[in-house]
Amino acid sequence: MSRVRLRRGRRLAPEARRESLLAIAADLLLEQGYLPLGVQDLADGAKVSKALVYKYFPGRHDLYNALLEASLDALSEAVLSAAAREQDAVRLATATAEAYFRYVAQAGPLIQLILRDRFMAGHVSRQVTAFRDRITRRLARALCAQFGLSPRQAVACVGIGLTMPEECGRLVYQGDLDLERGSVLCHELVLGVIDVARRGGLETRR
Structure with a gap:
């Protein structure tokens, strides 16, 4: 997975958005080296709101x-x-x-x-x-x-x-x-x- 660089506000289809979040989360986790990853960190990296992250991944795991x-x-x-x-x-x-x-x-x-x-x-x-x-x-x-x-x-x-x-x-x-x-x-x-x-x-x- 490689990080997808996005501009804030860009609209993606749901599956593309999910794939983008996964790619960015993978990069951030490999940099961080441990779990859990901050939801705000993922939201900032993806240039989306925390609410949108929770929409795709509602549970902690x-x-x-x-x-x-x-x-x-x-x-x-x-x-x-x-x-x-x-x-x-x-x-x-x-x-x-x-x-x-x-x-x-x-x-x-x-x-x-x-x-x-x-x-x-x-x-x-x-x-x-x-x-x-x-x-x-x-x-x-x-x-x-x-x-x-x-x-x-x-x-x-x-x-x-x-x-x-x-x-x-x-x-x-x-x-x-x-x-x-x-x-x-x-x-x-x-x-x-x-x-x-x-x-x-x-x-x-x-």
Whole structure:
């Protein structure tokens, strides 16, 4: 999402206005680095009234769920298509991680910023939770099948593994790491987690 610069008083169709508010909120949150975002700050950035912001996002958590849903809509096609035909756990994990890494490197760490903020605890929408669980289950099943991990071990490995593309992507987005080096680093770190999963499976089978 990139911020849409608007002049005060410009009229937009409702869907365009909503998209504009989401784009501006995403930029402001990435700058701020934590939740919640001041409604007045968003209104000032969008050059609208607070009342208009509340019209589109009436609840305290509605804006952040809308941002998550928009981000996951953009991410889902890349992640799911990258891994759609993969059955091998290693290829599935690395393809998913690469797609996620490149998304964060381009769009910023908005997803992790919102999901990990205590402000959203217990308030993440069902749509977002379902997407996250679908990705986690698919990766966990592949690890269980290939390495003999227990479901709990597999979910733990997936949780750790998904932090790698997030952090590498964040460093690229911030300009602290170039894209290609970030991709290589992400790949190496994910392979490290997979190696832990492999060894964990061997221990479980003993």
